Amino acid sequence: MSGTLYGVGLGPGAPDLMTLRAARLIGGATCIAYPTLAGGQSFARSIAADLIPAGIREIVMDLPMATERRSAQAAYDKGAAEIAATLETGEDVVCFCEGDPFFYGSFMYVFSRLSGRYCIEVVPGVTSVTACAARAGLPITARNETLTILPGPLEEDVLRKRIAAAESIALMKVGRHLPKIRRVLTELGLADRSVYVERATLAQEVILPLRDAPADAPYFSMILLTKGTDPWL
Amino acid sequence: MSGTLYGVGLGPGAPDLMTLRAARLIGGATCIAYPTLAGGQSFARSIAADLIPAGIREIVMDLPMATERRSAQAAYDKGAAEIAATLETGEDVVCFCEGDPFFYGSFMYVFSRLSGRYCIEVVPGVTSVTACAARAGLPITARNETLTILPGPLEEDVLRKRIAAAESIALMKVGRHLPKIRRVLTELGLADRSVYVERATLAQEVILPLRDAPADAPYFSMILLTKGTDPWL
Missing domain, CATH: 3.30.950.10 (Tetrapyrrole methylase, C-terminal domain)
Structure with a gap:
């Protein structure tokens, strides 16, 4: 049986403005995924940092600068494929998103690639x-x-x-x-x-x-x- | 020194969709405030119920049915006065609000009455x-x-x-x-x-x-x- 993909909204930035559900999912995660921009730090990961268990697997989707649309799509393709491969082994993946996943959230791009194929739970966040x-x-x-x-x-x-x-x-x-x-x-x-x-x-x-x-x-x-x-x- | 009024968004309904900050404030509260409708149960209080310390003081603002605008204003006047009296003693008050306090939230009516007179911290919630x-x-x-x-x-x-x-x-x-x-x-x-x-x-x-x-x-x-x-x- 495949794992579940959690698209987790982390809220606006202060770590304690994430939800209890987000915190529980992150604390129990064995594999997380998140976007970075042009090799930089991930804002989403920084919000969750204190809760991420040591040594777990991290799937990084590195996006090019905003205007290069095609390369961004390729980065999401690659990330979604890595996430799918993990879900196939039965492992859950917790995908981070600043703010709320479905309100201008990067998670939409992962969702659109994997929806219908895997069990996906979206955890809303403070916008x-x-x-x-x-x-x-x-x-x-x-x-x-x-x-x-x-x-x-x-x-x-x-x-x-x-x-x-x-x-x-x-x-x-x-x-x-x-x-x-x-x-x-x-x-x-x-x-x-x-x-x-x-x-x-x-x-x-x-x-x-x-x-x-x-x-x-x-x-x-x-x-x-x-x-x-x-x-x- | 006066206490602080916290206007706390509790999110859409599932208790674990409140923020870590909301949960911490509720768990440490000595006085809470919330609206009820026509003597009914408070939806906001039900979201927070498991976290409310036993025996603390509760300020209930009982609102009439939606269309009676003037009586609603009177209920908020009375509630705000009770909250103010508590803040004057130096005690903090945690005021509950479903969803987010400033997004169609009942807390606005308390905020408008006490803003500028007391220290107020608004804790956003999932809408x-x-x-x-x-x-x-x-x-x-x-x-x-x-x-x-x-x-x-x-x-x-x-x-x-x-x-x-x-x-x-x-x-x-x-x-x-x-x-x-x-x-x-x-x-x-x-x-x-x-x-x-x-x-x-x-x-x-x-x-x-x-x-x-x-x-x-x-x-x-x-x-x-x-x-x-x-x-x-």
């Missing part, structure tokens, strides 16, 4: 959206308000249209798209309502009004805003 | 959106896709317009709004792509194609859909 809101002290959505999640790499006119039509908004993956996003928010008169959050819940966390956000925002940064008056008062 | 996606095996959003969260109680024409304009969608608080939502999704040709999830991660969990969803959906139900082809393949 960066609510972690940023918690850290910024900004209740992001209440009652019958809508929340729109927008990736920063979207084209400027698409962003403008979607931001104009939305109520509460979380802009993800800000990074080098910060000037474009700031321009759109300023045009729409929303810049002064916007909060910039970088590396939420980690020691290097930064929380600033958008106007003070640094020019060199990292990939793991977000902008949050609400348009409403405080409807919960 | 029902990603819990439902995980349980339904539906990667909800990848790459540069957008995700729109819509509350089911919205007016039919508002829902139609927002659903038509969105990409991936999570419809929250479905309950008695199911017929209206199903009508809109059918009109838009999206019903066959939609998944219905009820009480995700609990023993009573139900996951069905939308066409098979029960007429008497509970408040804790959700509809998920993605419009794209699978972009992660």
